[in-house]
Amino acid sequence: MRSRWSDSEAREAVAQWGGIAGEAVALRVYTSRLIGSEPDLVLHGGGNTSAKDFVTTLLGERVEALFVKGSGSSLDRVEPRDLPAVDLAHLRRLRGLAALSDEEMVNELRTHLFDASAPNPSVEALLHAFLPHRFVDHSHADAVLALTNQPDGEARIRDALGDRVTVLPYIMPGFPLAKAVAEAYEKHPGVVGIVLAKHGLFSFGDSARESYERHIELVDACERAIASGAVRAAAGVYRSPAAPAVLAARAAPILRGLLAEKTSDEDRPFRRFVCDWRADEETLAFSNAAGAAALARTGPLTPDHVIRTKALPLFVDVPAWESDEALAKQLAESVASYRREYDAYFEENIRAKGISKRKLDSSPRVVLLPGAGAFCFGRSFRDAAIAGDITSHTLRTKRLVAAIGTYEPLPPSDLFDMEYWSLEQAKLGKAKPLALEATIVLVTGGAGAIGAGVAEVCAEAGAQVVVADKDGERATRLATALEKRFGAGAALGIEMDVADEGSVRAGFDAACTRYGGVDVVVPNAGVALVRPVSELSAADARRVADVNYLGVLLTIREAARIFRLQGTGGDIVVNASKNVFAPGKDFGAYSASKAAAHQIGKVAAIELAPLGIRVNLVNADAVFGEGEIRSGLWDEIGPERARSRGLAIDALPDFYRERNLLRARVTARHVGEAVLFFATRRTPTTGATLPVDGGVVEAFPR
Numbered sequence: 001m002r003s004r005w006s007d008s009e010a011r012e013a014v015a016q017w018g019g020i021a022g023e024a025v026a027l028r029v030y031t032s033r034l035i036g037s038e039p040d041l042v043l044h045g046g047g048n049t050s051a052k053d054f055v056t057t058l059l060g061e062r063v064e065a066l067f068v069k070g071s072g073s074s075l076d077r078v079e080p081r082d083l084p085a086v087d088l089a090h091l092r093r094l095r096g097l098a099a100l101s102d103e104e105m106v107n108e109l110r111t112h113l114f115d116a117s118a119p120n121p122s123v124e125a126l127l128h129a130f131l132p133h134r135f136v137d138h139s140h141a142d143a144v145l146a147l148t149n150q151p152d153g154e155a156r157i158r159d160a161l162g163d164r165v166t167v168l169p170y171i172m173p174g175f176p177l178a179k180a181v182a183e184a185y186e187k188h189p190g191v192v193g194i195v196l197a198k199h200g201l202f203s204f205g206d207s208a209r210e211s212y213e214r215h216i217e218l219v220d221a222c223e224r225a226i227a228s229g230a231v232r233a234a235a236g237v238y239r240s241p242a243a244p245a246v247l248a249a250r251a252a253p254i255l256r257g258l259l260a261e262k263t264s265d266e267d268r269p270f271r272r273f274v275c276d277w278r279a280d281e282e283t284l285a286f287s288n289a290a291g292a293a294a295l296a297r298t299g300p301l302t303p304d305h306v307i308r309t310k311a312l313p314l315f316v317d318v319p320a321w322e323s324d325e326a327l328a329k330q331l332a333e334s335v336a337s338y339r340r341e342y343d344a345y346f347e348e349n350i351r352a353k354g355i356s357k358r359k360l361d362s363s364p365r366v367v368l369l370p371g372a373g374a375f376c377f378g379r380s381f382r383d384a385a386i387a388g389d390i391t392s393h394t395l396r397t398k399r400l401v402a403a404i405g406t407y408e409p410l411p412p413s414d415l416f417d418m419e420y421w422s423l424e425q426a427k428l429g430k431a432k433p434l435a436l437e438a439t440i441v442l443v444t445g446g447a448g449a450i451g452a453g454v455a456e457v458c459a460e461a462g463a464q465v466v467v468a469d470k471d472g473e474r475a476t477r478l479a480t481a482l483e484k485r486f487g488a489g490a491a492l493g494i495e496m497d498v499a500d501e502g503s504v505r506a507g508f509d510a511a512c513t514r515y516g517g518v519d520v521v522v523p524n525a526g527v528a529l530v531r532p533v534s535e536l537s538a539a540d541a542r543r544v545a546d547v548n549y550l551g552v553l554l555t556i557r558e559a560a561r562i563f564r565l566q567g568t569g570g571d572i573v574v575n576a577s578k579n580v581f582a583p584g585k586d587f588g589a590y591s592a593s594k595a596a597a598h599q600i601g602k603v604a605a606i607e608l609a610p611l612g613i614r615v616n617l618v619n620a621d622a623v624f625g626e627g628e629i630r631s632g633l634w635d636e637i638g639p640e641r642a643r644s645r646g647l648a649i650d651a652l653p654d655f656y657r658e659r660n661l662l663r664a665r666v667t668a669r670h671v672g673e674a675v676l677f678f679a680t681r682r683t684p685t686t687g688a689t690l691p692v693d694g695g696v697v698e699a700f701p702r
């Protein structure tokens with residue numbers, strides 16, 4: 001590992017933030033970002049940094065303050081406001097106390113902030129305060145953990161770092177650790193860093209650069225010690241029956257269904273997870289190696305990871321890839337046994353510690369399947385991806401350790417303390433879940449005007465959206481735009497031709513490998529044709545029926561296949577048409593195919609109800625595209641419709657508005673809201689048609 005310090009970037013940081021926050025904090029922000037941008041040092045909110053400087057109060061007094069990373073921010077993106085300032089003299093006096101509970105500690109930190117609206121200072125703030133150095137850096141570096149997480153960890157650190165550091169045995173973060181670190185430093189005042197066994201590394205210095213570069217040097221020395229001792233890890237021995245993606249597309253929906261937890265709400269009977277599937281070279285090499293199970297089933301690199309990955313992953317030695325039935329049965333047994341073991345771990349620990357705690361869910365967050373890699377789960381794609389990143393680093397580091405020695409994690413008792421520590425759980429946040437939390441929505445014709453409106457409304461409601469469109473490039477563009485607005489992983493664009501069985505299946509498989517499955521499917525792709533019945537060729541009629549009718553049928557069929565694998569119900573909302581009840585002249589092929597789609601939706605509602613699957617229909621009238629995304633359908637047929645009504649093309653929207661009772665303009669977002677109504681299951685409804693047309697009497701459902 002090399003220092004990424006750059007004098008010019010440092011100057012820019014001072015120019016950008018020095019004026020508001022002072023030079024020390026500006027440079028602290030800069031080097032914190034350098035640490036945060038190195039995934040081998042910290043991942044997603046891990047690690048913390050601090051600077052000691054002065055603040056000037058309203059009375060003009062200069063008071064010494066600790067600027068320490070706040071809880072909930074990530075080092076790679078910190079801003080000065082993410083480093084709340086706390087009264088340093090007060091924090092130092094706290095060291096004299098014999099004990100300080102977590103609640104008292106949080107209260108002291110909170111009540112001694114200089115800005116009442118600042119975030120909570122890090123749970124390791126006192127540790128930063130008790131060290132005398134102006135700058136302190138803390139990471140959970142893979143290389144440091146690879147050495148400390150071994151039976152002879154301390155000796156290995158000595159060999160690698162000599163007397164530049166002192167090593168402390170594992171102590172749970174909080175007041176006692178802060179005191180122990182300060183005492184360790186005072187006993188060895190020559191050291192430039194302190195290694196906390198099975199937790200991470202602290203370095204310190206008089207300048208931001210010195211503390212940061214010491215950190216990098218120490219980690220680099222650990223990396224070199226590992227490289228010199230490592231023998232080549234054994235290559236994978238598992239003989240996989242198919243490509244990882246093929247296996248993952250089968251396993252992911254089964255796993256996702258098994259992990260979903262039963263609720264007491266009849267309309268929303270499951271609380272689901274989203275899956276981030278990982279099959280990079282390292283992950284596959286680990287999962288496929290001989291003896292992988294034993295090494296996988298060991299605790300995390302650092303206890304900070306427990307709230308993201310649980311203490312242990314679920315590892316299935318020999319997955320029953322021969323059939324979906326066998327695989328489903330085996331995974332069900334494996335998940336059940338994982339949950340029993342988790343419950344036993346919980347019971348054992350509360351009994352041994354004589355405490356009472358509310359048990360968290362017993363579901364694994366990481367499932368390793370030889371042949372397919374790692375399936376990482378979270379309540380959102382973001383959480384799943386955090387578990388995924390941690391898993392990638394964990395597996396790589398455990399393999400490295402296996403090559404140079406023996407991996408030794410913390411005992412379950414310590415991991416339990418961390419998992420159930422209120423201050424750790426607080427990091428997960430308690431925001432009210434969005435209406436479509438952990439819900440995966442697939443929209444066909446997703447890049448068209450209506451599809452885009454549906455995708456947007458669902459993404460706003462917290463769903464992961466698969467934008468499936470015959471035009472794969474347009475689908476990807478829309479997905480990218482949605483990710484920009486709603487965060488990485490919010491959407492996936494795929495090419496799908498609904499009239500082609502293989503393409504539809506591949507599209508659903510893509511949803512499974514990206515998010516773990518699908519919960520809401522919106523068959524929306526459609527084509528239009530303006531031609532009187534007397535002039536319709538068989539080829540034209542077939543082309544329209546292939547998309548509008550067969551496409552809906554195939555989409556429903558594939559949705560049902562995935563819903564069945566998941567076993568957690570599902571929703572299908574068919575975008576039919578106002579024409580189903582109120583056909584118009586010259587629109588025969590279109591109206592007939594839409595009527596067929598409408599009918600197939602109702603039959604599906606009857607057939608799929610026993611599986612908890614609801615099928616509903618939306619009949620929209622004349623939706624025009626907005627802004628960037630115009631309706632492809634209307635671009636195609638608009639001019640002809642206008643001609644047949646003797647209107648100018650620009651006059652069409654007003655024409656349609658005038659013919660409905662509410663004189664309403666119907667937008668793509670309105671169709672999206674109708675989908676959202678069904679997808680959020682406000683009413684126990686299936687087989688129903690909801691008109692979204694401003695009120696057209698002849699199109700009233702009957």
Ligand SMILES: [Zn+2]
Pocket residue numbers: 047124138139140199200304
């Ligand atoms: Zn830490």
